Amino acid sequence: MVKKETYSISELAKEFDVTTRSIRFYEDQELLKPTRRGQTRIFSSKDRVRLKLILRGKRMGFSLSETKELFDLWDETLSGNEKQLLLMLDTLSRKRAQLEQQKNDIAMAEMEMDTAEARCREALADLEQKKKDQKMPANDEESTTAEQK
Amino acid sequence: MVKKETYSISELAKEFDVTTRSIRFYEDQELLKPTRRGQTRIFSSKDRVRLKLILRGKRMGFSLSETKELFDLWDETLSGNEKQLLLMLDTLSRKRAQLEQQKNDIAMAEMEMDTAEARCREALADLEQKKKDQKMPANDEESTTAEQK
DNA sequence: CAAATACTTTACGTTTACGTAAACTTTATC
DNA sequence: GATAAAGTTTACGTAAACGTAAAGTATTTG
Numbered sequence A, B: 001m002v003k004k005e006t007y008s009i010s011e012l013a014k015e016f017d018v019t020t021r022s023i024r025f026y027e028d029q030e031l032l033k034p035t036r037r038g039q040t041r042i043f044s045s046k047d048r049v050r051l052k053l054i055l056r057g058k059r060m061g062f063s064l065s066e067t068k069e070l071f072d073l074w075d076e077t078l079s080g081n082e083k084q085l086l087l088m089l090d091t092l093s094r095k096r097a098q099l100e101q102q103k104n105d106i107a108m109a110e111m112e113m114d115t116a117e118a119r120c121r122e123a124l125a126d127l128e129q130k131k132k133d134q135k136m137p138a139n140d141e142e143s144t145t146a147e148q149k
Numbered sequence C: 001c002a003a004a005t006a007c008t009t010t011a012c013g014t015t016t017a018c019g020t021a022a023a024c025t026t027t028a029t030c
Numbered sequence D: 001g002a003t004a005a006a007g008t009t010t011a012c013g014t015a016a017a018c019g020t021a022a023a024g025t026a027t028t029t030g
Helices: A009-016 A020-028 A045-059 A064-077 A082-135 B009-016 B020-028 B045-059 B064-078 B082-135
Strands: A035-037 A040-044 B035-037 B040-044
Touching: A009 A020, A009 A040, A009 A045, A020 A045, A040 A045, A045 A064, A045 B082, A064 A082, A082 B045, A082 B082, B009 B020, B009 B040, B009 B045, B020 B045, B040 B045, B045 B064, B064 B082
Parallel strands: none
Antiparallel strands: A035 A040, B035 B040
């Protein structure tokens, strides 16, 4: 009783919050390869891992076929011949470059969100100030319209 | 002559390596709002910035409608009323959470790529070793088959 | 001024990633 | 043993994000 070896389709669907339709679709596309008992699908823990990877890939903007390519490549890599190993190393380095790009994009996005948030807070502070001014108008001059530029 | 104020569709297409079709599609979806001279589109530097954001969004796995929502929200935010400002701040914090998730995903992916690469290199080293053994078999015992586990 | 070049609209086609419904079989439950 | 619950296949439908002609306009260039 280590970790549970097999899973039903609805168990996986519930755990990862996807529809059974999606899971069947992933099998159809050969990203998952459940065995059968009768006609019922039985998923292994390897399938479970792959499902997790599929979903992470999606969040990272990977298409199913990209993910499948990686799965296939990894399977072939396990065959152990030198050509496949080198191919895998090459692919890994390309993927790493992709991740670098994504980290860059995220960093950029964060910076822009920082400045956006700062501007929001400024604008809010201005509004609060005006509220006070309205309640307790200390000095005169026209204060109603046109203040920027 | 500061920064060039306007761009043709093909200039932008070339600069960002997208098709003109895509750019027109983005306009159709109201992500870009070029003006016209006659019937020809004229893109402002604001459009240019937005195109850049669209593409970055795509690399980060954002749909066009998600990006459009952000654009619209930002435009409304600029109207300056308190409700919109608060809504924007809320949205920003949700997007930040999303970015955190993505960073997590990337970190996971990197770790898995590290171990994958390590295994590849091990396997390669093993192969090299076997090549040497074949050329210069120093000791006896059966050395042909089954060495792991 | 004719031909090439750049732009346009209109519109049907395509791929991806499922949603949704219909019609069955198998297994569990009352 | 009826019926609900969970599974299945088959198949048509759909939204997103463009691709790909087709056919026309506008401008530039030899």
